[in-house]
Amino acid sequence: MINFMKSNMNHFSYEDWKKYFEKNNTHRLAIPFQNDTLTDKEKKLIFSSICKFEQGEYSDGKHLKKVADIFAKKIHDNDYKYCIRWFIKEENAHSGYLKSYMEHYNVCVKENVVLDNIFRKLRKLAGLRCEVIVLVTAEIIALSYYDALMNATKSHALKAICRQMLHDEIPHIMFQSYTLSHFKNKFYIKFIRILFMQITSIVTWVSCYKVFTSAGWTFKKFMRNNFYYLSQSIKLSTV
Ligand SMILES: [Fe+2]
Ligand SMILES: [Fe+2]
Known part of the structure; x- marks a missing residue:
C-alpha cells in the first residue's frame, strides 16, 4: 500500500497540479x-x-466544470478551472483504455450500471464539495479494483492498463483531497465520507467480488485497503 504522506504532491498548489496534468497528458498509454x-x-x-x-x-463533466468554475472564482484561483478540465480529460482517457480493451475482445456489454447512475445523481445533488466527495470515494475504490484486476488474469495488455490507472488515480486522490481541504465543516465531511465509503465498498464488493477473490483478495482486505486510503485522504484534507 502506498503512503501518500511521503509524496511531494502533498504540497502542490493548483498551479503545480495544472503543470502535473499537462505533463502527465504527454505520457498516454499505448496498450500492448x-x-x-x-x-x-x-x-x-x-x-x-x-x-x-x-x-x-466516462463523464462529459458538464456539472463538474460548472461548479468548479464557481469555486475557482470564490478562491481567486483560475488554475483550478484548468486542473478540472485536465482531470476530466484524464478520466475519459481511462474510460477509453477500457473501451479499447473491450473492443479488442469484441465485448459489447451494455449494462444499466445502477451504482454508476447513483454516483452521477449524487454528484449533481449539490456543489463542488458533493462532487469531489463522490469522485474521491470512487477513485479510492478504483485503486483496490485495478490492483486486483491486474492480478486476476495473465493478460499483459490488461496489466498495462491497470498499472496506468493506478499511476494516475493516486495523484487524483491527492488532488481531490487538496480541494476538500478548502471547505469548512471538516467533521461533518469526515462523517459523510466514512459512511459513504462503507456503503459504496459493500455495493462494489457484491457486484465485483469474483475479480477480487480470483486475485486472492478477501472482503476484509478490500475494506482495509479502502479505509487505509480514505484515512490518508482525510488527513490530507484536514491539514
Ligand atoms: Fe480514472
Ligand atoms: Fe480518477
Whole structure:
C-alpha cells in the first residue's frame, strides 16, 4: 500500500497540479495488444466489472466544470478551472483504455450500471464539495479494483492498463483531497465520507467480488485497503 504522506504532491498548489496534468497528458498509454490472449473463463470473470468501471470513468463533466468554475472564482484561483478540465480529460482517457480493451475482445456489454447512475445523481445533488466527495470515494475504490484486476488474469495488455490507472488515480486522490481541504465543516465531511465509503465498498464488493477473490483478495482486505486510503485522504484534507 502506498503512503501518500511521503509524496511531494502533498504540497502542490493548483498551479503545480495544472503543470502535473499537462505533463502527465504527454505520457498516454499505448496498450500492448500484441499476442494478448484471454481464456473464456477469464473473459467471463472480468468483463462485467470492466464494463461498470468503463462507464464510471466516462463523464462529459458538464456539472463538474460548472461548479468548479464557481469555486475557482470564490478562491481567486483560475488554475483550478484548468486542473478540472485536465482531470476530466484524464478520466475519459481511462474510460477509453477500457473501451479499447473491450473492443479488442469484441465485448459489447451494455449494462444499466445502477451504482454508476447513483454516483452521477449524487454528484449533481449539490456543489463542488458533493462532487469531489463522490469522485474521491470512487477513485479510492478504483485503486483496490485495478490492483486486483491486474492480478486476476495473465493478460499483459490488461496489466498495462491497470498499472496506468493506478499511476494516475493516486495523484487524483491527492488532488481531490487538496480541494476538500478548502471547505469548512471538516467533521461533518469526515462523517459523510466514512459512511459513504462503507456503503459504496459493500455495493462494489457484491457486484465485483469474483475479480477480487480470483486475485486472492478477501472482503476484509478490500475494506482495509479502502479505509487505509480514505484515512490518508482525510488527513490530507484536514491539514
Ligand atoms: Fe480514472
Ligand atoms: Fe480518477
